[in-house]
């Protein structure tokens with residue numbers, strides 16, 4: 298998909314949240330948090346037209362799997378039309394419903410969740426719902442990686458996961474905070490589980 302079609306999708310759907318896809322430089326920076334030398338199961342929230350997805354497919358091993366969770370019908374259709382790879386599954390659903398599309402055996406076995414969805418647009422309850430679903434699908438020591446336009450995720454991430462590290466990528470439109478969060482089994486503030 299070209300930049301103009303991406304922009305047109307943005308105009309019709311405010312949850313697209315960005316006027317152009319993430320730059321290759323920023324994609325590479327976020328993906329330094331992924332170990333491509335090992336087979337992995339990675340779930341991507343909000344792949345859009347595939348800026349990260351392309352890089353993941355190019356670099357992941359034959360034994361790895363990638364599950365794409367995209368809310369926008371236009372983007373999901375584009376991904377289905379352009380990706381022909383047995384390692385990849387595409388679902389046109391909301392990130393908060395991710396547990397519904399994972400096989401029983403994959404729940405709690407996901408190595409990475411990579412997210413570009415605009416958490417800043419969601420109220421606190423919705424942020425918590427998505428983060429708790431994310432924690433449920435990740436394995437112990439699995440990573441939640443998110444690129445976000447501000448530091449607003451710190452509070453709910455601390456509540457649900459109890460840890461995070463961030464770095465800043467200025468040379469992207471928009472500039473992004475990159476979060477790395479480890480699922481280390483820390484109790485969540487709300488449930489105590």
Ligand SMILES: C[S@@+](CC[C@H](N)C(=O)[O-])C[C@H]1O[C@@H](n2cnc3c(N)ncnc32)[C@H](O)[C@@H]1O
Pocket residue numbers: 312313314315317318319342343344345346347348349366367368369372390391392393413414415
């Ligand atoms: C900022 S764009 C990022 C697109 C692409 N990953 C990139 O980096 O260029 C956000 C994406 O998240 C999708 N999205 C927004 N809310 C979502 C949700 N609740 N569940 C799944 N996808 C969502 C949008 O449709 C859009 O594709």
